[in-house]
Amino acid sequence: SRALGVREPPRKGKQSRxxxxxxxxxxxxxxxxxRHLVKQASRGYFHDYNELRQQGGKAFVAPKTLIREDLSLYFPDIEGVxxxxxxxxxxxxxxxxxxxLVVFSSFRSSEEHINxxxxxxxxxLKD
Incomplete structure (x- = not known):
């Protein structure tokens, strides 16, 4: 797997005009x-289905080792409470x-919907 994040340092707030x-x-x-959008859109149903089989439904599987500083990315700006x-x-x-160390949690209703x-x-896939 690869590091998650954004390449440019995040800024709070919206862009100026x-x-x-x-x-x-x-x-x-x-x-x-x-190019990025075309690449994402051209991935077909079977690509998503194979990822589901390999990762057990997870969108991102964390690496087993820490990510080196030179390969790490910035955490995007998210506003919360x-x-x-x-x-x-x-x-x-x-x-x-x-x-x-950041943990995201979700509501139980969302989990049931996804499941x-x-x-x-x-x-x-098991059959």
Missing amino acids: EEWRADLLNREKRLQER SLATKGKVHTTDLFEDKVS SFVRPALSD
Whole structure:
């Protein structure tokens, strides 16, 4: 597996109008994004089905070893609610100059919804 994350250091908040315009007019950036989207869209049903079989329904399987610093990526900026202060907080502020272990949790209802799709596929693969 590979490191998850974004290559550019994240910033909290949205892009300014000037930054958005510069990105829009940057031909190379648009082509790079287009290539990425075409690659993702051209992966077919069987590719997803094989990944489901190999990974047991997980979208990302963590590596067994730590990721070297030169290969690590930045955690994207996500806005959430602080458990301590109940106020809005950005991951960019929380993780700055720190090594972090991040855990995502989901609601039980979401898990059951996902399992309603995954269980039948996994049982088909076992046969």
